[in-house]
Amino acid sequence: MSLQSAQQHVTLNTLNKIRANGQKFSCLTAYDACFSGLLNEAGIEVILVGDSLGMVLQGHDSTLPVTMADMVYHVQCVKRSNKRSFLMADMPFMSYSSDTETLENAAALMRAGAEMVKLEGGAWLESSTRLLAERGIPVCVHMGLTPQSINRIGGYLVQGRDPIQAESMVKEALLLQEAGASILLLECVPTALAKRITDALDIPVIGIGAGPHTTGQVLVLHDLLGISPIKPKFVKNFLPESDNGIAGAIKAYADAVKSGQFPAPEHCFD
Numbered sequence: 001m002s003l004q005s006a007q008q009h010v011t012l013n014t015l016n017k018i019r020a021n022g023q024k025f026s027c028l029t030a031y032d033a034c035f036s037g038l039l040n041e042a043g044i045e046v047i048l049v050g051d052s053l054g055m056v057l058q059g060h061d062s063t064l065p066v067t068m069a070d071m072v073y074h075v076q077c078v079k080r081s082n083k084r085s086f087l088m089a090d091m092p093f094m095s096y097s098s099d100t101e102t103l104e105n106a107a108a109l110m111r112a113g114a115e116m117v118k119l120e121g122g123a124w125l126e127s128s129t130r131l132l133a134e135r136g137i138p139v140c141v142h143m144g145l146t147p148q149s150i151n152r153i154g155g156y157l158v159q160g161r162d163p164i165q166a167e168s169m170v171k172e173a174l175l176l177q178e179a180g181a182s183i184l185l186l187e188c189v190p191t192a193l194a195k196r197i198t199d200a201l202d203i204p205v206i207g208i209g210a211g212p213h214t215t216g217q218v219l220v221l222h223d224l225l226g227i228s229p230i231k232p233k234f235v236k237n238f239l240p241e242s243d244n245g246i247a248g249a250i251k252a253y254a255d256a257v258k259s260g261q262f263p264a265p266e267h268c269f270d
């Protein structure tokens with residue numbers, strides 16, 4: 001039986017073994033119990049309860065309005081029917097701006113059922129990452145295009161094309177790994193830079209719009225099903241190639257990630 005098809009609960013050890021074997025794993029967002037079960041059946045290794053729920057469920061034009069109460073509620077919903085996938089939850093905007101808030105809010109997500117928390121940023125997250133990791137809370141750091149900083153970035157733009165920014169992203173990724181990050185997530189970065197960062201690190205890297213070389217891939221569920229109002233370049237609608245409706249589309253995505261067929265060149269940035 002392959003690592004990916006093993007039926008036991010996926011853990012960080014599973015993801016590290018997949019990386020060590022040169023294999024790939026799939027990550028997909030879910031926000032409720034029904035989809036959580038479908039993702040399990042499709043063999044998705046990591047479920048992300050993303051703050052993208054602010055846009056795809058709540059109809060906001062950014063993730064900034066999402067609250068801790070929203071996140072706890074959706075993590076609880078997903079947790080109830082999750083039998084297999086590793087469960088990662090976003091810490092929403094401004095929920096990790098001081099050490100006290102970081103600890104209290106990460107603990108609330110873990111108590112709700114998360115197995116890892118995800119924070120957006122770069123070098124400034126060094127102390128928060130260390131604080132959480134030392135207390136037993138696994139951390140994923142989301143770098144590149146960080147939607148919670150959309151007002152500073154000025155738009156949903158590819159990050160790291162500038163050589164100086166690219167160099168600093170490599171250094172920041174290494175710093176955050178040293179601080180205790182267990183996974184790095186890269187959003188909207190050129191393929192070559194994502195490969196460089198993935199090769200430089202000893203932890204799994206999950207990509208979205210970051211090319212085919214990362215250890216894992218993530219998509220927003222509504223994008224994969226073709227029901228989001230906007231369609232970024234890195235998105236693929238898997239529903240048309242499914243012979244089993246929504247469940248088949250999720251399975252097609254999981255299989256395409258593990259076989260290396262997704263993302264294709266048209267989903268990547270130079």
Ligand code: KIV
Binds near residue numbers: 029048142220
């Ligand atoms: O909130 C989310 O769904 C995310 C993904 C886009 C990676 O952070």
